[in-house]
Amino acid sequence: MSRRCLRVIARHRVPFILPTSFASRRRGQRVLIGINMGITAEPPSADSPLAVVEQLRVEFGPIVAVRDVSLTLHAGDLVGLIGPNGAGKTTLLRAMAGLQAPTAGRTAIMGMDVLGRDRTVRRHVGFAPDSPPVYADLTVYDFLMFIGYCYDLDATTATERIDFWLEQLWLTDKRSAKIATLSRGMRQRITIARTLVPNPNVILLDEPSAGLDPAGRIEFRKVLASLRDQGKALIVSSHILADLEEYCTHIAILEAGTFKQFGRAKEMHGRAAGRRKYQLKVAGGGERLGNVLGAINGVTDVAHLDGAWTFEYDEDPSRAAELLRDLIGRDVAVALFTPMDDSLEHVYMRAGVKQVD
């Protein structure tokens, strides 16, 4: 982060994200940095949901794109939305953003109907579609300035926010470039900047990292994690499951317009809260090891598969170390003891999601 950006933040206490290294945050504790100067004057309450989707249904003729979906997002929730092509991910996000009128159901953002006449609700929701909507004949700065004006930002605030986000998204050197001259990946970054400059509380991103290069994706993951830690509520639709795995608090698998699976990311990975799956291999077979493990307090779901034992135990590493010492003390010839997780790809494949013809 440049000194200029830091000066801006220090002077105006701009509420934007700071990289993790700058933020004094502890695990499990969300820290809001600065005070919102802009249109979202109050940080969202931790108790009241930021977005509530009730029985949302979208039909296109005989096709039901979204089938009675309900969802509640609180501050700090980051939902990874995955599913096959045609599952209804984009339609769901568009309906939540108020761009697609539902056949039934409703979406409320900060307690306001997203399709209501009061356009204040638009200040609180940001949506980045997969195809970047831009004025190609404008420069990057002018385009983002226009967006700032659309959200009633004054010129000084808009300029500061634009400079901040251009830096965050590695676009500073393209500030004066015409958008028409930029690649798709660059335009995708501009779309993300367009979504974040107004500082919305609910952020909906449709395939945001599709056009980004590997370095851009890594930086973008940090941006998303920081937004999550600021108390924003986000839904990110993506086919790049490895990315989602890193920062999502929840995972939703959408199939044929309905949630096939939805839950906290950890639980989706096959473990209960505070628990973790471990793998154990012992020298010389260890056929009786099942009885030993079953007798240890806290060990559950013991299974023997392909010559290795798996079980669930406390996720705390120090407790796992105690368990290992206990096993060795019981003369178990431990050859391998390791925590294991199902990758999101495994979870997705295990869910048996059908491809749309």
Place this chain on the structure above:
Amino acid sequence: MSAGIGVPNAMWWVQAKLMGGAGRITLYGFVWLFLVVLGSAGARYALRDELPTFAVDVIVKMLAGAQLVLVILWACNSIFRAMVRDVDSTMLESHRLSPMSASAVVLGYMVGPFLPVLVFFAINVVAGLFLLRSVGISPVDWLAGNGFLLALAPMTWIVTVLLGIGRKKPFNPLLALFLIGSFGAPLFVVPGLGIFSGAFAGVVAGSYLFGAPIIEPAPEIALIGVALIMTGIWFRAAMRKFHRPDLPAFGVWRAFGLLLIWLAFAAAPLLFVAYADQATLDAMGSVVGELFEHGFIVNSLAATMDASIVMALFPIGAVAFARVRAVDGRTHGRGTRTWLTGSGPAVAAALLLWLAAVDRRGVPAQTLFLTWTAVAASLVTVESAIVLRGLNNKPAVRLVVTIVLFLWAAPLLTDLWYREYQQAMSEMRRELPATVISGFSPFGSVWKLFAREGASLIPGVAAQVGIALIYASTAHRALQKRGAGIAVGRM
């Protein structure tokens, strides 16, 4: 409106940026000024052997032509291109996402895309004023014409915005306006057509600019009032379409109001001629008398009826949509408005009232009744068709256009072709009367009213009523089926 940008509308700001910014707009203004001065000086030099007043008259007429091109053609085309660009790039959706008010966006599209044109317009006004005064000619008509044009042109602009803002492919109304303007007669036979589209206003303002006003200033001022009201109506419709493109541009009441305004515009001159006493008509001179002698009332009646059928599609669509929404009352917790479900035929009743009002001076009552029945039946058919499409969540525009173009017009065209064929085969010189075929469509029924001769309307009208009944009962069953289990009130 954006507070922090020093201009009243962010849309205007971005449109100016897209044109290259204030610097380039100023440069274009100077270039235009240079061209006007150069052209005026050149024309004065080329016509130096003529009277100075003649030369100025030629130049001012050229400027008048430029004013019309700038404010109508260039402006509408600029708006259309801006709409196409924003629809294609999905920037229109980006505007929908923002908290900008619908009025700010519509106003932005209405004026933003042709800001330089207004600069050119002002330069032309000043140039014309200067030239006319230089030879001692009164510039009153010139100023009045420009004033009228600037007061009336916004209606054409907002119609262009409306036809682009809620569509996947914006529609450019310039061609239709040009055709209507080229064939001036319909403007007077069916005044509602010209007034609704803004073309009538353009023609009248143009007549002032060219120094030959076709109506007096007092009616012109009244026309400005009407045009402003219509501009307001289209503006609200465009706002509604921006806010919710999935909803009809007009609500039920506003759509009915629009139909009544249309009927008022269309019927006013006819009612005047129909009900004025003979002495008044005589006092108005030979023109009205000649029109009357040539069946002016009946011809106008037929033309207006045809146009009114199409115009009635607004309230028809609104009512049909309300019916479907009544069934889907669970959406946003909307309650059912049961009074809406039986209001379709009310549209036809409005037409009946008007028809009754003009049932004077030689229009056979039975023909009139049958024609109305055909019109009413056709409107019920369209409404039922829209309801059926709506229940399947499909757009009905294509279906309605198909009904209007083919089902309504085909029997009339078939009859015309059949009679032409018969005439050619028998080498008869006199025109054959309309046959029973024409009666199978509302347009054909109206045509038979216009022709006042030929075979009976009864078989055709009976067939149309039968089709309407089938459609209406099918739609009713579908409504009941869809509404089962949902608290929708009495259907």
